[in-house]
Amino acid sequence: MSDLRRKPRHRRRRNALLIGVPAALAAAATLAYGTVFGVFGDDVQPTAQAAAPSWATDAADGFASVNSRGQNGTYGGRDGRTVTVKTLAELEKYATAAEPYVIVVAGTIHMSPVGKEIKVASDKTIVGAGTAGQIVGGGFFLGKGVHNVIIRNLTIRDSYQGVWNDKDHDFDAIQMDGAHHVWIDHNDLRHMADGLIDVRKDSTNITVSWNKLSDNNKAFGIGWTENVVTDITIHHNWIRETEQRNPSTDNAAHAHLYNNFLEDTAGTTISSSYGNYARGKTSMVLENSYFQGFRNPVIRDTTATLVQRGNVFSGTSGRNESGGGSGFDPKRYYGYSLDEAADVPALLRSGAGPRTSIGTRTSIGTTTRAAAATTLTVAKDGSGQYSTVQAAVNAVPANNPSRVVIAVKPGTYRETVKVPSNKPHVTIQGTGGSRKDTVIVYNNAAGTPKPDGSGTYGTSGSATVAVEADDFQARNLTISNDFDERANQGLSGHQAVALRTAADKVFLDSIIVNGDQDTLLLDTAAKDRLGRVYLTNSYVVGNVDFIFGRATAVIDRSVITLKKRWDGTSAGYITAPSTTADRKGFLINRSTVNGDVSAASFFLGRNWHAGGDASLRPQATVRNSTLSAAIKSTPWSDMGGFSWKNDRFAEYRNTGPGAGSASPDRPQLTDAQAAQQEVADWLGDWTPTAS
Numbered sequence: 001m002s003d004l005r006r007k008p009r010h011r012r013r014r015n016a017l018l019i020g021v022p023a024a025l026a027a028a029a030t031l032a033y034g035t036v037f038g039v040f041g042d043d044v045q046p047t048a049q050a051a052a053p054s055w056a057t058d059a060a061d062g063f064a065s066v067n068s069r070g071q072n073g074t075y076g077g078r079d080g081r082t083v084t085v086k087t088l089a090e091l092e093k094y095a096t097a098a099e100p101y102v103i104v105v106a107g108t109i110h111m112s113p114v115g116k117e118i119k120v121a122s123d124k125t126i127v128g129a130g131t132a133g134q135i136v137g138g139g140f141f142l143g144k145g146v147h148n149v150i151i152r153n154l155t156i157r158d159s160y161q162g163v164w165n166d167k168d169h170d171f172d173a174i175q176m177d178g179a180h181h182v183w184i185d186h187n188d189l190r191h192m193a194d195g196l197i198d199v200r201k202d203s204t205n206i207t208v209s210w211n212k213l214s215d216n217n218k219a220f221g222i223g224w225t226e227n228v229v230t231d232i233t234i235h236h237n238w239i240r241e242t243e244q245r246n247p248s249t250d251n252a253a254h255a256h257l258y259n260n261f262l263e264d265t266a267g268t269t270i271s272s273s274y275g276n277y278a279r280g281k282t283s284m285v286l287e288n289s290y291f292q293g294f295r296n297p298v299i300r301d302t303t304a305t306l307v308q309r310g311n312v313f314s315g316t317s318g319r320n321e322s323g324g325g326s327g328f329d330p331k332r333y334y335g336y337s338l339d340e341a342a343d344v345p346a347l348l349r350s351g352a353g354p355r356t357s358i359g360t361r362t363s364i365g366t367t368t369r370a371a372a373a374t375t376l377t378v379a380k381d382g383s384g385q386y387s388t389v390q391a392a393v394n395a396v397p398a399n400n401p402s403r404v405v406i407a408v409k410p411g412t413y414r415e416t417v418k419v420p421s422n423k424p425h426v427t428i429q430g431t432g433g434s435r436k437d438t439v440i441v442y443n444n445a446a447g448t449p450k451p452d453g454s455g456t457y458g459t460s461g462s463a464t465v466a467v468e469a470d471d472f473q474a475r476n477l478t479i480s481n482d483f484d485e486r487a488n489q490g491l492s493g494h495q496a497v498a499l500r501t502a503a504d505k506v507f508l509d510s511i512i513v514n515g516d517q518d519t520l521l522l523d524t525a526a527k528d529r530l531g532r533v534y535l536t537n538s539y540v541v542g543n544v545d546f547i548f549g550r551a552t553a554v555i556d557r558s559v560i561t562l563k564k565r566w567d568g569t570s571a572g573y574i575t576a577p578s579t580t581a582d583r584k585g586f587l588i589n590r591s592t593v594n595g596d597v598s599a600a601s602f603f604l605g606r607n608w609h610a611g612g613d614a615s616l617r618p619q620a621t622v623r624n625s626t627l628s629a630a631i632k633s634t635p636w637s638d639m640g641g642f643s644w645k646n647d648r649f650a651e652y653r654n655t656g657p658g659a660g661s662a663s664p665d666r667p668q669l670t671d672a673q674a675a676q677q678e679v680a681d682w683l684g685d686w687t688p689t690a691s
Contacts, residue, residue: 058075058078058150059073059074059075059078060073060074060075060150060181060183060185060207061207061209061233061334061336061433062207062209062232062233062235062256062334062336063204063205063206063207063231063232063233063254063256063333063334064181064182064183064205064206064207064233065207065334066205066231066333066334068180068204068205068231069147069180069181069204069205071147071148071180071181071205073181074148074149074150074181074182074183074205074207075148075150076100076102076123076124076125076148076149076150076183077100077101077102077103077123077124077125077150078100078102078125079100079123080099080100080101080102080123081101081102082101082102082104083101083102083103083104084104084106084129085103085104085105085106085109086105086106086107086109087109088109088110088111088112091103091105091109091118091126092118094124095118095119095120095121095124095126095140096118096119096120096121097121098121099123100122100123100124101123101124101125102124102125102127103124103125103126103127104127104128104129104133105126105127105128105129105132105133105134105135105154106129106132106133107129107132107133107134108132108134108136109134109135109136110136110137111135111136111137111138111139111159112137114137114138114159114161114171115137115138115159115161115169115170115171115193116137116138117138117139117140117141117171117172117175118138118139118140118141119141119142119143120140120141120142120146120149121146122145122146122147122148122149123147123148123149124148124149124150125149125150125152126140126149126150126151126152126154127150127151127152127153127154128152128153128154128155128187128354129153130153130354130355131155131354131355133153133154133155133354134154134155134156134157135154135155135156135157135173136157136158137158137159138159138171139156139159139171139172139173139174139175139192140156140173140174140175141172141175141176141177142174142175142176142177142179142182142203143177143178143179144177144178144179144201145178145179145180146176146178146179146180147179147180147181147182148181149179149181149182149183150182150183150185151174151182151183151184151185151187152183152184152185152186152187153185153186153187153354153355154187154188154354155187155188155189155190155353155354156173156174156187156188156189156190156192157173157188157189157190157191157192158190158191158192159171159173159191159192159193160191160192160193161193163193164217164243165217165218165243166193166194166217169193169194170193170194171192171193171194172192172193172194172195172196172197172198173187173189173192173195173196173197174189174196174197174198175195175197175198175200176198176199176200176201176203176206177200177201177203178200178201178202178203179203179206180203180204180205180206181205181206182203182205182206182207183206183207183209184197184206184207184208184209184211185207185208185209185210185211186209186210186211186352186353186354186355187211187212187353187354188211188212188214188353188354189211189212189213189214189216190212190213190214190215190216191215191216192216194218195216195218195219195220195221195245196213196216196218196219196220196242197213197219197220197221197247198220198221198222198224199220199221199222199223199230199232200221200222200223200224200225201224201225202225202227202229202230203230204229204230204231204232204253205231206230206231206232206233207232207233207234207235208220208232208233208234208235208237209233209234209235209236209237210235210236210237210348210351210352210353211237211238211352211353212237212238212240212352212353213237213238213239213240213242214238214239214240214241214242215241215242215270216241216242216243217242217243217244218242218243218244218245219239219242219244219245219246219247220234220239220245220246220247220248221245221247221248221250222247222248222249222250222252222255223248223249223250223251223252223279223280224250225250225251226251227251228251228252228253228280228281228282229253230251230252230253230254230255231252231253231254231333232249232252232254232255232256233256233257233330233334234247234255234256234257234258234260235256235257235258235259235260235336236259236260236339236344236347236348236351236352237260237261237348237352238260238261238263238348238349238352238353239260239261239262239263240261240262240263240264240265241263241264241265241268241270242270242272243270243271243272243273244272244273244274245277246262246272246274246275246276246277246294247276247277248277248279249276249277249278249279249282249284250279250280250282251279251280251281251282252282252283252284253283254283254285254328254330254333255278255282255283255284255285256284256285256287256330257276257284257285257286257287257289258285258286258287258288258289258336258338259287259288259289259338259339259341259344259347260289260290260344260348261289261290261292261344261345261347261348261349261352262275262276262289262290262291262292262294262297263292263293263294263345264292264293264294264295265292265293266293266315271295272293272294272295272296273295273296274294274295274296274297274299274318274319275291275294275295275296275297275298275299276289276297276298276299277298277299277300278299278300278301278304278305278306279300279301279304280301280303280304281303281304282300282301282304282305282306283304283305283325283327283328284300284304284305284306284307284327285307285327285328285330286298286306286307286308286309286311286322287308287309287310287311287338288309288310288311288338288339288340288341288344289311289312289341289344290311290312290314290341290342290344290345291311291312291313291314291316292314292315292316292345293314293315293316294316295316295317295318296317296318296319296320297313297316297318297319297320298311298319298320298321298322299319299320299321300321300322300323300324302324303324304324305323305324305325305326305327306321306322306323306324306327307322307325307326307327308322310338310341311341312341312342312344335433336433336434337432337433337434337436337437339434343539343559346559346592346594346626347559349592350537350557350558350559350590350591350592351537351557374402374403374404374405375404375405375406375407376392376395376396376404376405376406376407377392377406377407377408377409378391378392378406378407378408378409378413379408379409379411380409380411380412380413381409381411383409384407384409388413388415389406389408389413389415389417389428389440390415390416390417390418392406392408393406393417393418393419393423393426396423396426397423398422398423399422399423399424400423400424400425400426401425402425403425403426403427403691404423404425404426404427405427405429406426406427406428406429407429407431408428408429408430408431408438408440408477409431409432409438410430410431410432410437410438411437411438411439412439412441413438413439413440413441414441414442415440415442416442416444416463416464416465416466417440417464417465417466418465418466418468419465419466419467419468419469419472420468420469421468421469421470421503421525422469423469424469424470424471424472425469425471425472426469426471426472426473427472427473427474427475427691428465428473428474428475428477429473429474429475429476429477430475430476430477430478431476432476434476435475435476435477435478435510435511435512436478436512438476438477438478439477439478439479439480440464440465440477440478440479440480441464441478441479441480441481441482442464442481442482443481443482443483443484443496444457444461444462444463444464444481444483444496445457445462445481445483445488445491445493445494445495445496446458446459446461446462446491446492446493446494446495446496446518447488447491447492447493447494448462448483448491456492456493458493459493459495459497459518459521460497460500460502460521460523462481462483462495462496462497462518463481463497463498463499463500463521464479464480464481464497464498464499465479465498465499465500466499466500466502467499467500467501467502467503467506468502468503468525469503470503470504470505470506471503471504471505471506472501472503472505472506472507473506473507473508473509473690473691474507474508474509474511475508475509475510475511475690476509476510476511477511477512478511478512478513478514479498479499479511479512479513479514480498480512480513480514480515481496481497481498481514481515481516481519482514482515483496483515483516484566485516485517485565485566486566486567494516494517495517495518496515496516496517496518496519497515497518497519497520497521498513498514498515498519498520499513499519499520499521500521500523501521501522501523501531501533501551502523502524502525502531503524503525503531504524504525504529504530504531504532504686505532505686505688506531506532506533506534507533507534507688507689507690508533508534508535508536508538509535509536509537509538509690510536510537510538511535511538511539512538512539512541513538513539513540513541514539514541514542515541515542515546516542516543516544516546516563516565516566517542517543517544517545517546518542518544518545518546518548519540519541519542519546519547520540520542520546520547520548521548521549522547522548522549522550522551522553522586523549523550523551524549524550524551527550527580530552530583531550531551531552532551532552532553532682532683532684532686533551533552533553533554534553534554534556534679534683534688535553535554535555535556535558536554536555536556536557536558536688537557537558538555538558538559539558539559539560539561540555540558540559540560540561541561541563541595542561542562542563542572543562543563543564543565543571543572544565544572544573545572545573545575545576545606545608546572546573546574547560547574547575547576547586548575548576548577548578548608549576549577549578550577550578550579550580550583550585550610550616552579552583552584552585552682552683553585553586553587553682554587554589554679554682554683555586555587555588555589555591556587556589556590556591556679557589557590557591558591558592559591559592559593559594560574560588560591560592560593560594561594561595562574562593562594562595562596562597562602562628562630563595563596563597564596564597570597570598570601570602570630571601571602572597572601572602572603573602573603573604573605573606573637574593574602574603574604574605575588575604575605575606575620576605576606576607576608576618576639577605577607577608577618577619577620578608578609578610578616578618579616579617579618579619579648580615580616580617581615581616581617584619584681584682585618585619585620585621585648586605586619586620586621587620587621587623587677587679587682588620588621588622588623588625589623589624589625589678589679590624590625591625591626592625592626592628593625593626593627593628593630593631593656593658594626594628594630595628595630597630598630599629599630600629600630600631600632600633601630601632602630602631602632603631603632603635603636603637604620604622604627604631604635604636604649604651605620605635605636605637605649606636606637606638606639606644607636607638607639607642607643607644607646607647607649608639608640609639609640609642612640612641614642616647617647617648618644618647618648618649619647619648619649620648620649621648621649621650621651621652621669621677622650622651622652622654623651623652623653623654623669623674623677624652624653624654625654625655625656626654626655626656626659627654627655627656627657627658627659628656628657628658629656629657629658630658631658631659633660633665633666634665634666635651635658635660635666636649636665636666645664649667650667650668650669650673650677651666651667651668651669652668652669652673652674652677653674
């Protein structure tokens, strides 16, 4: 960290922060709504015609992506107009229409009568505007032959009629009877009179991803047919406080379940009777899911085939079964990648359910759309315009006025990348099904000699990816520094940066930043320049000062993974802010700190007065996060002769075995102080929106 600059001031403005998060990153670890959803405020007026946002071209993964029954994948209403609705009449008008529509639900719609299920027609995308899109007291019905339907980013709730195992009211959130090619993604489904999702009567080519299903007797039923035709993918769903059908899968030809989190919390009024159930002649493949506290977590009929691999069972009891044959290989039908099962709870707690912003930005009755982005493609195999990421960056014109997306196909790109300050509005986006599929990696360290003999790189110069341009975005990829400390003990500096940012309005979404010492450098262009960074739905991995610098940065809904040092020891510091006195430093919010390290071996951070500058006032706040036992009971440390108690370090309402109560060595914010240390306070007048 020795060769860093410092940081500027930031005038805070309190506002309602709406963060854009990309959508179903096809498989595994992704949380990105690949292109863009918009920010819709309560002042949005219904419109029968609006410019189609770029996310309208998003298409499903899993079995919903397979070409069958005359339908090549699931892309909803992308070929039709985009309409914004706020009333039941408007929603029903467009959802039942014969022509394709992208229907944006920009408010809370109450079903009348209670239990009403709108009969959705083919070729529709129904998507919530941020978290504003809510359906209360009813849901959707997809009948025989209905196809190519996407339901995303909605809350569907509260048709419950007071009877727990309700056999009289069939008031589901989403019901299908004979539909095909349906994608249900990033919804919050809860407290209904019957099931949350029912996939019935030969419905097939279904993908259900990144949803929250909770507070219900029956979560998710599949079957109600003697025919063995249903093909269904169920991945990255958080199923909690539900009793049965989690899911129950009857006579499914191919049921692929992976990276789901089934949670039964002790001490609540709802107890699970069983988890994943393979019934009838179902062929089920169940991979890398996490079962917490469930009774009978996995069961099968003797007539069913159930293959398990890579699952985690914590505090479960009763039946846990597999067998009946070798099953099927999902990769014969579509590509996907798996997250580690141990990471699934944190991943889904932060990433499942509706996202707060997805699409174009609308205000006061108008719909605007940013200029269409230029896309440059990168592929190692020669199928793109460029074979390296840096070559694509070089092709961006200086002082480009609008967004340029560098779409990087899956592969490992061993190179360093620099986005210079005269190339703003650049997005680097992996195009694979997982952020693990596209990797930019190099192995420079601070002490690595430069090839021209002009000295060593220094800390900031060691970065695999360096971002010096404002309004930069990265998503759905891994940025890594794989410098080998063990093999290079003779070098003078082992700091090895994976990603360095020295710019304002940097949006990092659904990425992995991987290294050891000094992994993520969040800097500014100069001490008196503002540099805001928002990182969400991501992983940051390291061991010593691995989130450091002078930027005003938010790490939100992410996983911070602690890593042992090169010699196998457990000791380190997560943050090392170097904040100027008039700015905010680091905010870690709604995140998880974990890792395979010893208990009480890591500090949350230490105060870095870069260059011995006594005028700095480093700041780090860790709030509403889950801390593993690796965190010390006195979690802050001095650095360079400066006492952390003279700087700005605090916690607020953290949980987990590494959390602790207030003391002189563990300051906690009051509620009043916490109200002034929220995401909007850090980002001010900037609302990160995916583009």
